[in-house]
Amino acid sequence: MIEIKNVSKSYVKDVKSVDSLNLEIKNGEIFGFLGPNGAGKTTTIRMITGILEPDGGDILVDGYSIRSNPIEAKKRFGFVPDNPDIFLKLKGIEYLNFLAEIYNVPIEKRVERIENLTKKFEIYQNLNSTIESYSHGMRQKIVICGALISNPKNWILDEPMTGLDPKSSFDLKEMMREHTKKGNAVFFSTHILDVAERLCDRVGIINKGKLVFVGTFEEMKAKFKEETSLEELFLEITEND
Amino acid sequence: MTNTILLTIVFLKSSLQRIQSKYYEDAEKNKSLRRIVYIILFAFLAGIIGFFSSNIIDALEQSNQETIFIGLILFLVLMVTVIQVIFSSINILYFTKDTESILPLPLKPYQIILARTNVIIIVQYFIEIIVGLIPLAVYGFKMDLGPMYYVPVIITLILLPILPIILISLIVMILMSFSKITKNRNKFQLFTTFLVLAVAIAFSIAMVKIDEQSISDAQMAQMMSKANSMIEMIKGYFPTLKYSINAILSNDIMTMIIEFVKVVGISLVAYIVYAILSQKLYFKGLVGSLFSGENKKKNKKIKLGVKRKNIGRMYIGKEFKTLLRNPVYLVQCILPAVLLPILCIVLIAISLDEATINDILNYLSQINADGVVLLAILGIIQFFSMITYISITAISRDGKNAVFMKYIPLSLYKQYIYKTIPNIIMNLFSIVIVLAVSKYLVDISILNMIVVFVIAMIMNIAQSFLLLIVDLKRPKLQWNSEYAVVKQNFNLIFPMVFSLISIGILALYAETTQLISVYIVLGMIAAIYLLIAVLVNIYMYKRQNELAGKIE
Numbered sequence: 001m002i003e004i005k006n007v008s009k010s011y012v013k014d015v016k017s018v019d020s021l022n023l024e025i026k027n028g029e030i031f032g033f034l035g036p037n038g039a040g041k042t043t044t045i046r047m048i049t050g051i052l053e054p055d056g057g058d059i060l061v062d063g064y065s066i067r068s069n070p071i072e073a074k075k076r077f078g079f080v081p082d083n084p085d086i087f088l089k090l091k092g093i094e095y096l097n098f099l100a101e102i103y104n105v106p107i108e109k110r111v112e113r114i115e116n117l118t119k120k121f122e123i124y125q126n127l128n129s130t131i132e133s134y135s136h137g138m139r140q141k142i143v144i145c146g147a148l149i150s151n152p153k154n155w156i157l158d159e160p161m162t163g164l165d166p167k168s169s170f171d172l173k174e175m176m177r178e179h180t181k182k183g184n185a186v187f188f189s190t191h192i193l194d195v196a197e198r199l200c201d202r203v204g205i206i207n208k209g210k211l212v213f214v215g216t217f218e219e220m221k222a223k224f225k226e227e228t229s230l231e232e233l234f235l236e237i238t239e240n241d
Numbered sequence: 242m243t244n245t246i247l248l249t250i251v252f253l254k255s256s257l258q259r260i261q262s263k264y265y266e267d268a269e270k271n272k273s274l275r276r277i278v279y280i281i282l283f284a285f286l287a288g289i290i291g292f293f294s295s296n297i298i299d300a301l302e303q304s305n306q307e308t309i310f311i312g313l314i315l316f317l318v319l320m321v322t323v324i325q326v327i328f329s330s331i332n333i334l335y336f337t338k339d340t341e342s343i344l345p346l347p348l349k350p351y352q353i354i355l356a357r358t359n360v361i362i363i364v365q366y367f368i369e370i371i372v373g374l375i376p377l378a379v380y381g382f383k384m385d386l387g388p389m390y391y392v393p394v395i396i397t398l399i400l401l402p403i404l405p406i407i408l409i410s411l412i413v414m415i416l417m418s419f420s421k422i423t424k425n426r427n428k429f430q431l432f433t434t435f436l437v438l439a440v441a442i443a444f445s446i447a448m449v450k451i452d453e454q455s456i457s458d459a460q461m462a463q464m465m466s467k468a469n470s471m472i473e474m475i476k477g478y479f480p481t482l483k484y485s486i487n488a489i490l491s492n493d494i495m496t497m498i499i500e501f502v503k504v505v506g507i508s509l510v511a512y513i514v515y516a517i518l519s520q521k522l523y524f525k526g527l528v529g530s531l532f533s534g535e536n537k538k539k540n541k542k543i544k545l546g547v548k549r550k551n552i553g554r555m556y557i558g559k560e561f562k563t564l565l566r567n568p569v570y571l572v573q574c575i576l577p578a579v580l581l582p583i584l585c586i587v588l589i590a591i592s593l594d595e596a597t598i599n600d601i602l603n604y605l606s607q608i609n610a611d612g613v614v615l616l617a618i619l620g621i622i623q624f625f626s627m628i629t630y631i632s633i634t635a636i637s638r639d640g641k642n643a644v645f646m647k648y649i650p651l652s653l654y655k656q657y658i659y660k661t662i663p664n665i666i667m668n669l670f671s672i673v674i675v676l677a678v679s680k681y682l683v684d685i686s687i688l689n690m691i692v693v694f695v696i697a698m699i700m701n702i703a704q705s706f707l708l709l710i711v712d713l714k715r716p717k718l719q720w721n722s723e724y725a726v727v728k729q730n731f732n733l734i735f736p737m738v739f740s741l742i743s744i745g746i747l748a749l750y751a752e753t754t755q756l757i758s759v760y761i762v763l764g765m766i767a768a769i770y771l772l773i774a775v776l777v778n779i780y781m782y783k784r785q786n787e788l789a790g791k792i793e
Contacts, residue, residue, distance in 0.1 A: 049648040074650035086642045089566040101555045127543050
């Protein structure tokens with residue numbers, strides 16, 4: 001479970017990139033975080049993961065504060081950043097073992113998880129090559145495998161579908177569903193509204209740093225015009241704000 | 242504005258970009274403070290270089306050979322240019338990330354090539370200010386010279402690097418044109434760099450040898466007795482060097498202009514020939530460098546789980562793998578610590594004949610081995626440590642991925658320690674090499690070797706941590722080529738400043754060895770640096786989160 005409590009962040013004085021954000025990602029749900037470019041999605045994710053320090057408020061991951069108890073909080077989530085160009089000079093297998101060591105994954109579980117994850121994403125055969133030789137999609141896959149190697153209860157993913165081929169995208173969505181069925185939480189940002197509609201239990205829409213909607217798609221349609229498409233609803237919510 | 246000039250400006254701006262912060266207001270506030278810090282650092286460096294230059298000029302003046310100082314400095318400028326360009330040209334010409342964005346633009350091939358080459362030349366001018374302009378200005382000041390000296394000096398410093406840069410770039414292009422046939426870009430880049438380095442070293446050795454053969458002992462004695470005649474020895478080293486020296490030393494404007502016409506003529510012809518030839522060579526190599534990535538090995542047997550190591554070893558291993566597998570980092574961060582001490586020793590050994598070496602050894606053996614020599618060894622170790630760029634780039638090398646440090650469940654303090662250890666280890670190499678050579682030359686006792694080793698290590702640790710803090714405070718995370726991190730990075734002035742401060746401290750203490758025991762002096766130095774190391778560690782531990790504030 002991830003609790004965002006009254007969190008704000010400014011880069012420039014008097015302009016809040018994230019303004020008093022309150023949000024709860026419950027166990028057992030896939031939560032989609034939507035918003036136009038520059039709305040504050042990545043800033044929010046960076047604050048949840050400890051990359052950015054909020055100006056005010058707090059964020060709890062399974063009850064542990066990212067501000068006052070960062071190591072315990074970080075142990076409880078796996079993070080997929082928006083840029084998959086990570087440690088390009090390491091071999092795929094070296095990267096995964098490095099992460100497994102940091103997350104203290106025992107050797108037997110590590111072998112099993114690396115095999116399962118990389119075979120599922122069809123990069124098993126490329127594990128002995130350096131990540132720089134991977135295509136963009138393959139890099140995205142190895143980063144996802146790295147985030148999941150410790151089997152964290154909470155998944156935080158920034159634009160995870162970018163660069164994935166249809167099969168891998170389908171597999172990742174299936175994995176998200178399976179993960180939440182076990183009582184875990186998935187929080188991800190996306191621009192792809194169709195994916196959000198079909199996959200998410202709830203969505204949050206952020207615009208100009210403020211959360212303008214939280215709820216299910218049904219609630220969204222009920223609140224606004226039921227007959228319009230999701231795309232039109234999204235535009236209406238973000239433009240009218 | 243022509244496209245070449247426009248492109249040159251764009252390439253320069255993107256390679257010399259400042260630290261990018263989202264906190265624009267903070268950045269604005271800190272701008273003037275940062276400028277003051279740079280001015281102080283520059284003034285400090287200039288002061289030290291000026292001080293050494295002044296002493297050398299005084300010594301040369303005693304034997305009426307002061308003009309050789311101009312030759313020596315210009316020769317130094319040439320050597321620094323050659324060494325710098327060997328390392329930089331291949332990266333700037335072939336391995337910048339913007340290549341793929343530039344190629345689709347409607348630009349003529351020669352415009353891209355000349356713009357890239359202009360960047361190499363302009364970056365070299367910045368280095369020339371320190372290596373060339375300051376010592377030559379000190380010379381002009383001491384000799385009370387006027388515009389007839391300063392104007393040709395400045396023109397010379399502008400023209401002199403052009404020819405070596407063009408020649409080395411051409412060699413690099415010829416070698417890189419074979420890159421299409423290679424399957425591994427990194428290994429080929431490394432091979433090419435080593436090859437150019439070997440060619441340059443062989444060339445310098447050959448020059449020294451030819452020079453030795455061409456001047457007999459009798460001729461040398463004759464030169465020494467004639468005022469300001471030794472400069473003739475330097476002139477022959479490079480085609481444009483002779484005319485540049487003639488122009489600076491000329492007494493009338495006509496001679497100066499004629500000599501400069503020769504330099505400009507040679508450089509211009511070389512530039513035009515380069516523009517034509519490079520059009521045929523450059524793109525062959527460029528295409529090879531863009532598309533010949535590492536083959537994706539498909540191994541059937543993959544060892545999935547490695548034997549568990551502790552996190553520290555794994556982390557340090559990751560740092561070393563990144564350094565060793567990246568040719569730019571390998572050449573700029575790892576090799577200098579190992580190669581430069583060896584190279585210096587080899588070049589000194591080659592350039593001096595056996596009798597001179599014996600004279601030096603006899604002289605050294607007469608000096609009190611417990612005193613100045615020990616401090617001098619520490620000074621030499623410090624000199625070599627200023628070119629170890631591992632700590633000062635530890636955060637910046639990760640670029641945008643540096644945020645990884647912040648979202649993994651590993652304390653930032655521990656990560657700072659792990660990121661510093663490779664710098665300490667690489668400095669250890671040069672410490673061992675310098676101590677081994679010292680043992681051979683001055684036969685210091687084992688006890689003294691151990692004492693020097695321990696103090697050198699304490700200094701090494703303190704300095705490595707301090708440099709990491711500099712990089713944490715001012716990381717350069719937005720870059721378009723690895724080269725920008727390890728060369729076009731203003732932070733690199735700090736290792737030089739720290740080492741020079743340490744050398745200054747050692748020099749001050751050397752004065753006191755006449756009065757008190759050298760072991761007390763060494764103990765005091767050890768205590769100072771130990772205290773610095775401890776305080777820096779406490780600071781890093783207490784401020785670990787604030788220190789990572791710029792990583793976002």
